[in-house]
Amino acid sequence: MISKQDLGGAWTLRGADHELPATVPGCVHTDLLAAGAIPDPFLDDNETTVGWVGRADWAYRRDIAWDGPAHERVDLVFDGLDTVAAVALGGTPLGATRNMHRGYRYDVTALLDGSPQPLDVLFTSAYTEAERVRELLGERANAYPEPFNFIRKMACSFGWDWGPTLVTAGIWRPVRLEGWSVARLATVRPLATWSDGAGRLDLTIEAERLHDVPLSVRVLLDGREVARGELPPGDSRLSLSANPDFVRQWAPIGYGSQPLHDLTVELSTGDVLLDRWQRRTGFRGVSIDRGPDAAGSRFVIEINGEPVLVKGVNWIPDDIFPARMTRARYELRLREAVAAGVNLIRVWGGGIYEDRAFYEVCDELGLLVWQDFLFACADYPEEEPLFSEVVAEARENVTRLAPHPSLITWSGNNENLWLHGAMGWSDEASWGERYYLETLPAIVADLDPSRPYQAGSPWSGSWDHLPNDTGHGTFHSWEVWNREDYLNYRDSAPRFVAEFGWQAPPAWTTLRDAVSDDPMLPDSPGVLHHQKAEDGNGKLARGLAPHFGTPSSTEAWHYLTQLNQVRAIRAGVEHWRSYWPHTGGSILWQLNDLWPVTSWAAIDGAGRYKPLYFELASLHAARGLTVQPRDGGLVVAVLNDSPAGWAGRLAVHRRTTGGELRAAWAVPVEVAARQVTLVEIPRDVTAIGDGEFLVAELDQARALWFAVPDKDFPHPDAALTVTADPVPGGLDVLIRADGLARDVLLQADRIHPEAVADRGFLTLLPGESATVRVRGPVELDPALVKAPWVVTDLATVLAGDE
Incomplete structure (x- = not known):
């Protein structure tokens, strides 16, 4: 059976007149940050200050020795090297890499004699390689001014229209030694599909051999054998299929459940288990x-x-x-x-x-x-x-x-x-x-x-x-x-x-x-x-x-x-x-x-929610309403992305900012599952005057329509009242409006940097109230909800009264 020895943890990093401890997996920037050798690149323009890091060459080193059981072969395995690297063990070159998105495996059996050997990974600047390839192949167009298209590396590390230019280098994914004998599973490629009410599993297995002996492959799902095959001497590739009758259909969220099945592939010779591969998989059609x-x-x-x-x-x-x-x-x-x-x-x-x-x-x-x-x-x-x-x-x-x-x-x-x-x-x-x-x-x-x-x-x-x-x-x-x-x-x-x-x-x-x-x-x-x-x-x-x-x-x-x-x-x-x-x-x-x-x-x-985050939940709701302009008029689109039909009475009101009802209309609607129905609003209802707006409602769903831009709509003072009650873990903040209060926002991070609210912008009709739940890691002071900009609304901001 394969034995594995993790080589992560403490290494040494050298380069650019620095020698300091390193952590693997990791990268040069994080090691330099941990050592206090560079400032925080996220602060002010420090990104520019540390730009030299990406143009320097770096070397990682640690001593390694195989301390596992005896095997015929020991491999050095890198799951990811970023990006241009030369690998050597005990001074013997093993190989060179130029792709961040691949793994690498080297046979080091002959180089491990039981005593510790220095493992060196020497990184050349990604700029050096990219510019070399550009010189070799000639210019290619690019939407950004950096040569990311000449190297197989995370492109956005060279900067993007939302990201900094911090060109990394390092052993960014796990590294280990693997000892094995006779043969190992080099790749297992399962394709689990679902059609006609049943699941099907198609597997392709490739083995790497040291000996031409008969090999057996056994496939299990949830511990049950579903397929078995043989690899005669000289063969290294095998395809197997199974139609297990006990698996269940996997579906995306909102369309069913997500059952996953334990898939195991075993490679043996005779009664000796050589290797085992395990994952979870699901069966669905796409x-x-x-x-x-x-x-x-x-x-x-x-x-x-x-x-x-x-x-x-x-x-x-x-x-x-x-x-x-x-x-x-x-x-x-x-x-x-x-x-x-x-x-x-x-x-x-x-x-x-x-x-x-x-x-x-x-x-x-x-x-x-x-x-x-x-x-x-x-x-x-x-x-x-x-x-x-x-x-x-x-x-x-x-x-x-x-x-x-x-x-x-x-x-x-x-x-x-x-x-x-x-x-x-x-x-x-x-x-x-x-x-x-x-x-x-x-x-x-x-x-x-x-x-x-x-x-x-x-x-x-x-x-x-x-x-x-x-x-x-x-x-x-x-x-x-x-x-x-x-x-x-x-x-x-x-x-x-x-x-x-x-x-x-x-x-x-x-x-x-x-x-x-x-x-x-x-x-x-x-x-x-x-x-x-x-x-x-x-x-x-x-x-x-x-x-x-x-x-x-x-x-x-x-x-x-x-x-x-x-x-x-x-x-x-x-x-x-x-x-x-x-x-x-x-x-x-x-x-x-x-x-x-x-x-x-x-x-x-920093992981904080913008108001947009909360808005997405509303926009993605299984059931919702929206007022849309169509063909010179207005319609209510009744959106039903649920697995059941939606029937009820759709009501549309035209109201003033003070709550006065100016027009009303209602009609029964019935929308099939996963469908949309458009309902035209009568023109007399949509004849919106100054300071008026539409409210469409069906069950708990609501949509508003304002006929003019926000800056041209008269926003009277909504007479908001805000009270905060301490509760375990934070505050419950009750917000009440006497008039129309558009886009009330509680910014929890202004109460405490780690405080989180459970909603973003909310609009209250006259007389309505809502509770915003604010939670944090420490006791929160309820008086802070009265501080400037903690709770505000659109009318206050447009009036410049905050």
């Missing part, structure tokens, strides 16, 4: 309906034959130093996504293939995973030394992630097919088209035919249409935000929106902790350094102007930009949901951040 219709071509994801309305978020690496990620942190962030009503996570192509723990948690929670291959926003050379690295990386990761039922689709790239033409990038040299249209689909067809492949995102399905065509396939909506107001989301009904978003700063405490500016202003140096988008603050200002005018203070700017982000995302999601199934869903850019920054995220870089 397809994407991309067929033609009268409006173009569809893009509807189907799981187990059932169309799924996608309520998705884009995922970037949750830490600029991904070695710091733990299973607990993955679980925290993914559970937060579920709490926000999310059912799909898109792993974006400028990051990494995430750790096994990420996909296991998604399996358990029922979160669908859309996995990009790692290409983003650039032309990528197809020549060596990159082509063979791409092939090896893709084959390894398709195999590695095969067991996970949550993984439902592979996508070739992020925006490369679109930007190449839209930006007018040159066709004189290779640019990646071969990867996306030939190489990667062939790999997926060979290794993982159970999951549909997409050439990229966005992609219209072929060159017959422009890649970002609203009528075909997936669409990225970036004219809105970059150039257009968010109400322009209503100008089209794309078939599937794979990216869209609107910026806002992080929570107040997150921004204040990251910036030393005094005073801190929207355009002060530290705030601007933590705004990476091109003219990002200009776009924020232009986005505010038609809705709220010019903020009167930094605090007002912070509040209004948060509110405008919520307004924008609500405008898009409600519009697109009203077009289901014509529009197959949307994927917000983005769920998370990897440092404190003004960005499109719902959860900021």
